[in-house]
Amino acid sequence: MNSIVLDSSSIISISEKCFIKSFAGLSKKAELVIPKKVEFESIIKPIGIKEFELNALRIRMALKEQWLKSIQLTPEFLQLSVKIKDTANNCFLVDQKPFVLIQDGEAETLALMKQINASMLVIDERNTRMLIEDIQGLKSYLEHKIGKITINEKSALELKRLISGIKVCRSVELIALAFEQGFLDEELEKSKESLEAALYAVKFSGCAVSEQEIQEYLRNV
Amino acid sequence: MLQKLIGELVELRQSFKKEKQFKLKELSSELIEQAALTNDYFKALMSLIAYSLYKLSSKTHVRKNPKWKLARTEILSHLDAAIGLLEKHDFRNAEEELRNAVGHISRADSEISNYAKGIFEKSKTKMASSAYSFGLSLGQAAWLTGADKKDLMNYIGITKMHEEAGVSLGISERLKNLKGALSA
Numbered sequence: 037m038n039s040i041v042l043d044s045s046s047i048i049s050i051s052e053k054c055f056i057k058s059f060a061g062l063s064k065k066a067e068l069v070i071p072k073k074v075e076f077e078s079i080i081k082p083i084g085i086k087e088f089e090l091n092a093l094r095i096r097m098a099l100k101e102q103w104l105k106s107i108q109l110t111p112e113f114l115q116l117s118v119k120i121k122d123t124a125n126n127c128f129l130v131d132q133k134p135f136v137l138i139q140d141g142e143a144e145t146l147a148l149m150k151q152i153n154a155s156m157l158v159i160d161e162r163n164t165r166m167l168i169e170d171i172q173g174l175k176s177y178l179e180h181k182i183g184k185i186t187i188n189e190k191s192a193l194e195l196k197r198l199i200s201g202i203k204v205c206r207s208v209e210l211i212a213l214a215f216e217q218g219f220l221d222e223e224l225e226k227s228k229e230s231l232e233a234a235l236y237a238v239k240f241s242g243c244a245v246s247e248q249e250i251q252e253y254l255r256n257v
Numbered sequence: 258m259l260q261k262l263i264g265e266l267v268e269l270r271q272s273f274k275k276e277k278q279f280k281l282k283e284l285s286s287e288l289i290e291q292a293a294l295t296n297d298y299f300k301a302l303m304s305l306i307a308y309s310l311y312k313l314s315s316k317t318h319v320r321k322n323p324k325w326k327l328a329r330t331e332i333l334s335h336l337d338a339a340i341g342l343l344e345k346h347d348f349r350n351a352e353e354e355l356r357n358a359v360g361h362i363s364r365a366d367s368e369i370s371n372y373a374k375g376i377f378e379k380s381k382t383k384m385a386s387s388a389y390s391f392g393l394s395l396g397q398a399a400w401l402t403g404a405d406k407k408d409l410m411n412y413i414g415i416t417k418m419h420e421e422a423g424v425s426l427g428i429s430e431r432l433k434n435l436k437g438a439l440s441a
Contacts, residue, residue, distance in 0.1 A: 038439055045395050048410045065439050077406065088407060128392075136296040139396030155438035160410070161395035162419060170425045177421075178392045182294060203438060205431040212432050235428075242410030244419045245428070253428035 038155040039067040040210075042104075043145040044074045045160035049207040049241040051078075051094045054223065055234070059103035061219030062210065066155070068104045071148045073141050075099070075106040109147055117147035120198050124167060126191040128178065135178075135185065138164055149202050157204050162244035165204050167195070207238045208245045212253070228257060262299070263343050269303060270336040273310050273329075276320075281311035286387065292401060293388040299348065301384065301401045302355050308380040309362050319369050328365035332358045382408045390418055 040062075042050075047070060050056055059068055070078070078095045082088030098104040109117060121143035128135040142164045149157055159165050166174035171192055178185045214220050215231050224230040235250050265288065272280040288304035291297060310332070313319050339354035359377060366376045385404035389395060399406045413419075426434075 040438075044406055045410060048407050052407065052411070082405075082407070088405070091407060130294050133295065135294060135392070137392060137397060138394040139400050141396040142394050156435055161389075163389070163392055164394045166425070167394075173425060174392070182290070182391055203434055205435045208428055209431045209435050212428060213435055239419070240411075240414040242412075242414040246420045248420070249427050253432075256429060 037067050038065075039069050039152050040156045040158060041069050041071070041145060041149050041152070041154045042074070042158045043070075043161075043164075044077050044141055045242065046158040046207045046210070047074060047078050047095060048091070049160045049238045049243045050210070051091050051098075052241045053234075053237040054094070055207075055211060055214070055220065055238070056094045056098050056103075057222065058211065058214035058219045059098050060101065061217060062214055063103040065217070069148065069152065069154065070104060070106050071141075071144045072106055072108040073144050077141065107148060107152065109144055109151060113147045113151040114144075116150060116198070117143040120146050120195070123191050123195045123198060126188055127167070127171065127195055128175070129186045129188055130182065130184070134188075137167065146199050146202065149199075155203065157202055158207060158210055159204055160206050160238070160241075160243040165206075165244065168199055168202055168204055171195075206245060207241075207243045208235050208250070211235060211238055228254065231257065259343065259346065263340060265300075266303060266336065266340050266343060269307050269310075270333065270340065272307075273314070273336070274333060276314060278311050278315045281307045281314070285311060285384065289384045289387045289402075290391060293391040293393055293398075296401070298401065299352060299355075301388075302352065302359075304384050305377065305380050305402060306355060306358060306362065308384060309359075309366075309377050312376045312380065313362065313366060313370075319365075322369045324368050325365060328361050331361040335361065378405075378408075381405075382412045385409045386412050386416065386418075389413060390416075 062068060079092045083092040099106060121138060121140060124138050125136045126134045175185060175187055211234050215234060220234065224234060232254055239245050239250065269284055272284060285304045285307035288300050288307060292300035292304055319325050335354045335358035339351045342351035342354060363375055363377050370376060381402045381404040385398040385402040386409060388398035388401055395406060395409060399409055
């Protein structure tokens with residue numbers, strides 16, 4: 037069975053909007069996986085803090101029901117995650133100094149993709165996704181926001197090599213698929229209105245998708 | 258670099274003392290940008306303090322509360338102490354003094370404010386969202402400011418940030434790729 041890795045941003049979007057039960061159906065199509073670090077951030081750390089407990093319990097249920105699996109990086113891939121982090125954080129220079137973009141969590145998620153040879157990464161936050169898919173696009177965006185920034189071509193090439201072949205989607209695509217396949221039928225009636233509401237719900241939970249994208253997709257549904 | 262940092266902390270202190278709320282807000286924006294670009298935890302902490310003080314001191318009911326007068330004195334004394342320590346190159350204890358200032362801000366907020374969720378917590382989310390807008394990953398923005406990722410995601414979700422960036426692949430294409438990946 038193919039594997040799909042979710043990072044903390046996508047787990048947050050999906051669970052926050054009560055779509056975690058869609059994992060029951062999705063897990064029959066692919067193994068849904070999170071790194072141990074994401075389990076810690078999403079469940080262990082927030083459980084017991086009243087404000088965050090409900091969401092943590094939802095994600096814990098998904099693990100208990102085995103709709104979702106949590107995997108620890110092996111020493112070899114933990115080393116890879118450190119290399120990914122260091123390389124990524126040397127890709128851009130501001131005033132000749134490295135611009136630190138990503139943390140351990142993002143790097144470990146990318147390393148896990150390689151460890152289990154996963155087919156797809158579900159990531160909702162924009163900047164890491166652009167680092168994977170479109171580093172030049174990220175540079176343009178950063179230039180627009182902060183001014184002069186240069187790419188360290190050697191690091192950019194090395195990063196490309198380390199994370200080559202990683203395909204990315206977002207929680208909107210996962211929800212769109214779940215909707216198509218009927219995995220949200222218990223929560224929502226099957227209508228365009230429901231689909232639109234579901235997509236906007238994850239958008240407002242922080243998924244990096246624009247209104248234009250959602251409307252364009254719905255036009256063709 | 259150190260002189261610039263001291264200058265910024267002095268400016269923060271003076272703006273707070275003279276009740277220049279918008280200057281505090283402006284300062285918080287400048288500091289978080291610098292913190293994001295240089296991965297500077299100390300500046301991120303300064304930005305949080307500046308923003309929290311801006312939010313608190315902008316509220317009439319806070320300014321009129323006698324507990325606020327007491328808190329102001331304490332906060333100013335910790336800021337002064339931090340400045341003195343920075344002048345001696347003692348970053349560790351200067352940070353400790355800033356944390357003491359944060360303690361007084363949080364205490365004043367919980368005693369005077371009308372909301373269950375403190376201003377300092379909200380400031381973390383706000384500053385983290387600024388850091389994210391400067392290109393930091395969710396994790397890095399959250400780490401730099403101490404913000405909670407879930408709060409940060411929710412906050413980002415209601416901004417127009419994601420309308421700004423260009424679209425690389427749309428939903429249809431990514432959905433096609435996802436289906437392809439599952440059937441491979």
